[in-house]
Amino acid sequence: MFRTKRSVLVRRLWRSHAPGGKEEEEEAAGESGAAVAEARAPACGGGRGCCPGKAGRGGRAAASAELKALTHAVLKRLKERQLEGLLHAVESRGGARTPCLLLPAKADSWLGQHWYPLPMLLCKVFRWPDLRHCSEVKRLCCCETYSKAHPELVCCNPHHLSRLCELVKYQGNHRLCPASNPQS
Numbered sequence: 001m002f003r004t005k006r007s008v009l010v011r012r013l014w015r016s017h018a019p020g021g022k023e024e025e026e027e028a029a030g031e032s033g034a035a036v037a038e039a040r041a042p043a044c045g046g047g048r049g050c051c052p053g054k055a056g057r058g059g060r061a062a063a064s065a066e067l068k069a070l071t072h073a074v075l076k077r078l079k080e081r082q083l084e085g086l087l088h089a090v091e092s093r094g095g096a097r098t099p100c101l102l103l104p105a106k107a108d109s110w111l112g113q114h115w116y117p118l119p120m121l122l123c124k125v126f127r128w129p130d131l132r133h134c135s136e137v138k139r140l141c142c143c144e145t146y147s148k149a150h151p152e153l154v155c156c157n158p159h160h161l162s163r164l165c166e167l168v169k170y171q172g173n174h175r176l177c178p179a180s181n182p183q184s
Contacts, residue, residue, distance in 0.1 A: 009083040010075045014068065016090050017125045071125050074118065078103075086157065090126050094159035100144045101157040123158045137161045 075083065082101055089098035103118055116124065117134055124131045131137070139146050143160035145153070 006076070006080050006083060009080065009087055010072060013075055013083065013087055013090060013126075014071065016087075017071070067125065070121070074121065086122075089157050089159045092159075097142070098157060098159060100155040100160060102145075102153040103156045105152055105154040117154070118156045119154060119158070119161060122156050123161055126158045127161075128163055131163070135164075137163055 075086075078086070078101075082103075085099050086101055088096065089101075092098070101122075105117075120131065120134045120137070123137060138161065139155070140160050140162050143155050143157070145155045
């Protein structure tokens with residue numbers, strides 16, 4: 001009946017998480033989640049789960065549920081003021097100058113068999129769902145912890161991190177500018 005301000009902030013934060021890419025868009029467009037999960041399920045048992053007596057879990061749906069549960073567990077540990085700052089950063093999409101969200105560096109999180117540092121988890125939830133490794137991001141200079149080494153605290157504001165671009169390798173003898181032909 002009555003909700004606390006913290007639980008309202010956590011719900012608002014979860015509603016503004018980044019979409020999961022093609023899979024989530026397909027499910028939102030009306031395709032059945034079971035068909036998508038079946039297409040991604042490992043082929044050990046003819047499309048069923050690993051145990052013939054049990055039905056297989058939907059891979060993408062289970063991972064999404066685990067991610068939601070882990071995110072809620074992390075967000076519920078934050079103070080109301082920290083939640084408001086994170087919500088402001090997420091809703092402004094980095095457009096507003098927001099303070100650092102300093103959390104203990106030892107408070108890491110496990111999602112299934114994968115271990116995520118808190119900054120990477122929040123970036124995965126609120127900015128880049130396809131983020132795989134913490135070496136893909138770099139701290140921005142606007143962050144308080146940019147040049148300082150805080151052994152016990154780390155900034156978890158997802159908009160204080162920038163994603164590194166992957167280098168594109170050109171195969172063969174491709175030119176970058178086809179208009180600059182030396183023979184014409």
